[in-house]
Amino acid sequence: xxxxxxxxxxxxxxxxxxxxxxxxxxxxxxxxxxxxxxxxxxxxxxxxxxxxxxxxxxxxxxxxxxxxxxxxxxxxxxxxxxxxxxxxxxxxxxxxxxxxxxxxxxxxxxxxxxxxxxxxxxxxxxxxxxxxxxxxxxxxxxxxxxxxxxxxxxxxxxxxxxxxxxxxxxxxxxxxxxxxxxxxxxxxxxxxxxxxxxxxxxxxxxxxxxxxxxxxxxxxxxxxxxxxxxxxxxxxxxxxxxxxxxxxxxxxxxxxxxxxxxxxxxxxxxxxxxxxxxxxxxxxxxxxxxxxxxxxxxxxxxxxxxxxxxxxxxxxxxxxxxxxxxxxxxxxxxxxxxxxxxxxxxxxxxxxxxxxxxxxxxxxxxxxxxxxxxxxxxxxxxxxxxxxxxxxxxxxxxxxxxxxxxxxxxxxxxxxxxxxxxxxxxxxxxxxxxxxxxxxxxxxxxxxxxxxxxxxxxxxxxxxxxxxxxxxxxxxxxxxxxxxxxxxxxxxxxxxxxxxxxxxxxxxxxxxxxxxxxxxxxxxxxxxxxxxxxxxxxxxxxxxxxxxxxxxxxxxxxxxxxxxxxxxxxxxxxxxxxxxxxxxxxxxxxxxxxxxxxxxxxxxxx
Numbered sequence: 281x282x283x284x285x286x287x288x289x290x291x292x293x294x295x296x297x298x299x300x301x302x303x304x305x306x307x308x309x310x311x312x313x314x315x316x317x318x319x320x321x322x323x324x325x326x327x328x329x330x331x332x333x334x335x336x337x338x339x340x341x342x343x344x345x346x347x348x349x350x351x352x353x354x355x356x357x358x359x360x361x362x363x364x365x366x367x368x369x370x371x372x373x374x375x376x377x378x379x380x381x382x383x384x385x386x387x388x389x390x391x392x393x394x395x396x397x398x399x400x401x402x403x404x405x406x407x408x409x410x411x412x413x414x415x416x417x418x419x420x421x422x423x424x425x426x427x428x429x430x431x432x433x434x435x436x437x438x439x440x441x442x443x444x445x446x447x448x449x450x451x452x453x454x455x456x457x458x459x460x461x462x463x464x465x466x467x468x469x470x471x472x473x474x475x476x477x478x479x480x481x482x483x484x485x486x487x488x489x490x491x492x493x494x495x496x497x498x499x500x501x502x503x504x505x506x507x508x509x510x511x512x513x514x515x516x517x518x519x520x521x522x523x524x525x526x527x528x529x530x531x532x533x534x535x536x537x538x539x540x541x542x543x544x545x546x547x548x549x550x551x552x553x554x555x556x557x558x559x560x561x562x563x564x565x566x567x568x569x570x571x572x573x574x575x576x577x578x579x580x581x582x583x584x585x586x587x588x589x590x591x592x593x594x595x596x597x598x599x600x601x602x603x604x605x606x607x608x609x610x611x612x613x614x615x616x617x618x619x620x621x622x623x624x625x626x627x628x629x630x631x632x633x634x635x636x637x638x639x640x641x642x643x644x645x646x647x648x649x650x651x652x653x654x655x656x657x658x659x660x661x662x663x664x665x666x667x668x669x670x671x672x673x674x675x676x677x678x679x680x681x682x683x684x685x686x687x688x689x690x691x692x693x694x695x696x697x698x699x700x701x702x703x704x705x706x707x708x709x710x711x712x713x714x715x716x717x718x719x720x721x722x723x724x725x726x727x728x729x730x731x732x733x734x735x736x737x738x739x740x741x742x743x744x745x746x747x748x749x750x751x752x753x754x755x756x757x758x759x760x761x762x763x764x765x766x767x768x769x770x771x772x773x774x775x776x777x778x779x780x781x782x783x784x785x786x787x788x789x790x791x792x793x794x795x796x797x798x799x800x801x802x803x804x805x806x807x808x809x810x811x812x813x814x815x816x817x818x819x820x821x822x823x824x825x826x827x828x829x830x831x832x833x834x835x836x837x838x839x840x841x842x843x844x845x846x847x848x849x850x851x852x853x854x855x856x857x858x859x860x861x862x863x864x865x866x867x868x869x870x871x872x873x874x875x876x877x878x879x880x881x882x883x884x885x886x
Contacts, residue, residue, distance in 0.1 A: 282301045282302065282304045282305045282311075283301075283302070283305060283311045283315055285301045286298045286299075286300075286301030286302045286305075286315060286318070287318075289301060290318055290322070295322045298318065298322060299319060299322045299323070302315040302318060302319045302322075303319070316377075318401050320346060320377050320379075320404070321377075321399075321401055321402075321404050345373075345375060345376045345377065345463035345466070345467070346377045346379065347376060347377065347378050347379070347450060347462060347463050347466040348378075348379040348380075348381065348443075348446050348448070348449045348450065348466075349368070349378055349379065349380050349381070349449065349450045349451075349452060349462070350380075350381040350382075350383065350439060350443060350449050350450070350451050350452070351364070351365070351380070351381070351382050351383070351451075351452055351453075351454055352382075352383045352384075352385070352432055352433065352435050352436060352454075353382060353383075353384055353385070353387065353432070353454055354384070354385040354386050354387060354412075354430060354432040355386055355387050355388055355391060356430060357430070357432070357454050357455075358384075358387055358391045358394075358395070358622075359602060359617070359620070359622045359625060359627075360454045360455050360600070360602055361382070361395075361454030362394065362395065362398075362620045362621060362622055363457070363602075363613060363616045363617050363620055364452065364453075364454050364455070364456045364457065364458065365380065365395075365398050366398075366616045366617075366619050366620050367456075367457045367458040367459070367616050368380075368452075368458040368462070369398060369403055370616075370619075371458050371459055371460050371461060372402070372403075372461055373461040373463070374402075376402075376461050376462075376463045377402055377403070377404075378402070378403045378404070379404045379406070380398070380403060380404065380405050380406070381406050381408060381443060381449070382395055382405065382406070382407050382408070383408045383410060383435055383439070383442060384407055384408065384409055384410070385409075385410060385411055385412045385432040385435065386411070387409075392407055394621035394622060395407060395621075397621045398621075408442060410435060410438075410442065412430075412431045412432045412434060412435055415431050415434040415435075415521075416431055418431075418434060418521070418524045418525060429532075429533035429534070430533075431533075433533045433534050434524065434533065434534055436451065436501065436534050436538075437517050437520040437521055437524070437534070437537070438517050439451060439506060439508065439517075440506070440508040440511040440512045440516065440517055441512065441517055443508060444508075444512070446508050447507075447508055447509040448466075448470070448505070448506065448507055448508060448509070449505075449506050449508055450462060450465065450466050450503075450504075450505050450506075451503070451504045451505075451506055452502070452503055452592075453502035453503065453594065453596075455502070455594065455595040455596065455600060456502070456503070456592050456593060456594050456595065457592070457593045457595075457609070457612065457613060457616065458591065458592055459590055459591055459592065459593065460591040462591065462592075465505060465549065465553050465591065466505065468505055468547065468549060470505060470507045470547055471507070472510075472545075473507060473510075473545050473546055473547045474506070474507055474510060474511055474514075474516065474541075474542045474545040474546060475504045475505055475506050475507060475542055475545075475546050475547070476504070476505040476546065476547045476548070476549050477499035477500065477501070477503070477504050477505075477542075477546050477547075477548065477549070477554075478499060478500060478503065478548060478549050478550065478551055478553055478554040479498070479499055479500070479548065479551070479575055479576065480498055480499055480500035480535070480556070481500075481551070481556050481559065481560055481572065481575070482500075482556070482559060482563075483495055483498050483575075484563075484566070484567040484571050484572065484575065485563055485566035485567050488531065490536045490539065490540075494539050494540070494543065497539070497542075497543060497544065497546060497548075498539055499538075499539060499542075499546060499548070500535065500554055500556065500594070500596065501534055501535040501538045501539075502554060502594050502596055503553055503554040503592055503594065504538075505549075516541060519541045520534075520537050520538065520541050523536075523537040523540045523541050524537040527540075550576060550578075551572075551576050551578070551586060551590075552586065552589050552590045552591050552592075553590075553591050553592050554592055554594050555586055555587065555590040555592060555593050555594060556594050556596050556597075557583065557586075557587060557590075557593050557594070557595075557608060557609065558595055558596070558597040558599050558607070558608050558609070559596055559597045560572075560583055561583060561608055561795075561796040562597060562599070562718060562795075562796065564583070564717065564796050564800075565714070565717040568800070569581070569582060569583075569800045581800075581875075582799055582800050582826070582827055583827075584827050584828040593609060595609065595613075599632060601613035601614065602617070602627055602629065603627075603629060603630070604629055604630060604631065604632045605629045605630070605631055605743075605746070606631050606632050606634075606742070606743060606746030606747075606794075607632055607746070608747065608796075610629075610746070611747070631743060631746075632746075634718070634719055634720045634794075634795055635665045635666070635716070635719045635720070636664045636665050636666075636719065636720040636721075636722065636739070637664065637665065637666050637667075637668060637712055637716050637719045637720070637721050637722070638657055638664035638666065638667045638668070638722045638723075638724065638735070639667075639668050639670065639708050639709060639711075639712040639721055639722070639723050639724075640653070640654075640657075640668075640669055640670070640708050640723065640724045640725065640726055641669065641670040641671065641705065641707035641708040641726065642669065642671065642726040643671075643672070643675055643704075644675055644676070646726050646727060646847055647671075647676075647682075647683065647684065647687070648684050648686075649726075649727070649844050649845070649846065649847055650669070650687060650726045650727075651684065651686040651687040651689075651690055652729065652844050653724065653725070653726050653727065653728055653729065653730070653844060654667070654669065654687070654690050654695055655690065656728075656729050656730040656731075656732075656734075657724060657730060657735075658690065658693050658694055658695065659732060660730070660732060660733075660734065660735040660736065661732050661733050661735075661736050662733075662735045662736035662739050663735075664722065664735060665719075666694075666696060667694060667695050667696065668695075668696045668697075668698050668712060669687075669695060669696070669697050669698070670698050670699075670700050670707040670708060670711050670712070671683075671697060671698070671699055671700070671707075672699075672700060672701065672702035672703075672707060673699045673700070673701070673702070674701075674702050675702060676699075679699065680697070683697070698711065703805065703809070704813075704814065704816075705787075705814065705815075705816040706805075706808065706809075706816045706819075708723050708724075708725075708787070708816070709721065709723055709793075709816065709820060710803060710805070713798070713802065713803060714803065717795070717796070718795050718796065719795060720742065720792065720793070720794060720795060721792075721793045722735065722738060722790060722791065722792045722793070723787055723790065723791050723793070724787075724790050725787060725788045725790075726847075727788075727843055727844045727847035727848070728788060728841050728842065728843060728844065729842040729843070729844060730790065730838075731838055734752065734790060734838060735790075737752070737834050737835075737836055737837070737838075738750050738751075738752070738790060738792040738834060739792070740834075741792070741832060741834040741835070742792055742794065745779065745832060746794055747794060747797070747829070748779050748794070748829055748830045748831065748832050749785065749791060749792065749793055749794070749797065749824050749829055749830070749831045749832065750791070750792040750831075750832050750834050751783075751785035751786070751789055751790065751791045751792070751831060751832070751833060751834070751837075752789035752790050752833075752834060752837040752838045753773060753785070753786045753788065753789025753790075753833075753837065753838070753841070754773075754774055754783045754784055754785045754786060754789075754831060754833045755767075755770045755771060755772050755773065755774060755783075755784045755786065756770055756771040756774045756777065756780075756782055756783060756784070757770055757782045757784055757880060757884075758770050758771055759881070759884045762881060762884075764866070764870075764877075766860065766863050767860070767862040767863050767866065768860070770784070773840075774833055775833060775837060777833055778832075779830040779831060779832040780830055780831065780883060781825045781830055781831070781879060781880045781883050782880055782883060782884065783830070783831040783832070783833055784817075784821055784831070785817065785821060785831050786817055787816065787817045787820075788841060789837070789838060789841060790838075791820075793820075793824075797824060797827060797829045798820070798823045798824065798827060798829075799822075799823040799824075799826040799827045801823065801826075802819075802820070802823040807872075810868075811865065811868040811869050811872055812865035812868060812869060813865075814861065814865075815861065815862055815865045818862065818865050818866055818869060819865075819869070822869050822873065822876055825876060825879055825880065826873060826875070826876055826879070
């Protein structure tokens, strides 16, 4: 049998003989499709025939897609590149064959061996050694620059000449995770274009000259389907180098040059093939989802929507997941890292140094006692970077003159008193979200004595799970016949539970919100005052769950609270809970956001 004999030769490394046996198999035989990947691999391995082979269809209707892909790496970037390749291979469809070229610049022999370890019958690895020294004078690093790439990235300019036997190739940066098969991306027709690319979403808020001048077509160069034949024909590599020489703005390594030269000869593909998730999260206060949808002609509800559909997540910001343990997607990236040939390497990841803001609000009826709560916040064993008390200007028309001396004295110890519009209980979070959009925010109520390790416990929980909300006190939503029970019949003050959408935090115990975790409507004053005017906890819980953010009740939580004297005769509890207003507000929100109900219904206990 030619397949068995061919396989035996293949295992012995006798590739010519193996190929001869495979080619003798009848093309209509079911055995032939099993030999296709091995044949393609051998042809590329030994350099026999074209490097642009298309594996033919079988009579069973399956077409085997051959997709050439190129990465560029140096020794500093070899680990992220290997993780990208792992994700690429894991998400590949069985009928896809990946020919992976890795252009290396100063990579050690040991690391070259590790890169070759990805090779199998459905994936070929060809390492091409070159050097970027000749480009050293083309880029001057600036301490204020947003550029995170090394000079090796300029080797992108020479891909058409380096891969001179390929007519078309998919270029990928190494700081990505691949979530699906990429043959559909590769099969985009670009016969009359230099490349297929996607919009750089930074154009929604960037003020840079190059971005504004090329706004209509300005694209991200981290994922490009390149027409190498046309690029060679028009001598584009030389044009790219010349363009880089003439650029004075050094904020980016290669992207501006590509945009200047490619300009009107690019075809745009969708955001799902190059989703700059970290950048968009970080800049969420600088654009709207409607602007993003207009750019791509889509109707996404939020960034989580795009993330679920994305084929490539691109970590193009400085918050790289191999550098930080608490960044967006750091956990997912690390899971792939543990499957890589570099899994025994020490990454020395640290925590992102997000500023922590502790925020609360008060009003005239409690202004004489709020200093007692603030004192406990100032005395925490783990210190917040800033403690802000938000007060409504119209409730204190003379501002500081209306405040008691005991409270004003605390400004000397670190308290900041800030003034805002009167939005009642929403004042403890809405103003701080607007002013500090990229910070960790912890909220407290104005009528509680908080224990000294209260904030420390929240922070420790955050460092372990940085992408969910953490709280001391929560209730669990209870269902009956797929309907949510009234608020007063939920399971109260739960402990020892897993993070869940069903955990409903109560702000009185204190809540820690990681940066950039809310649904886009969180700051919509007209909406939250209409749907849940006096229950900010319900609104903010919904804004987290709609964005796919779970709620964790921390270990050792303070579920029993110590209230400041003479504060409980007033407050929203008497109206929202005792008079069942919470049920009214919950109903409003579920009716407005039907997907929210589906989301929590899907995770209720069977």
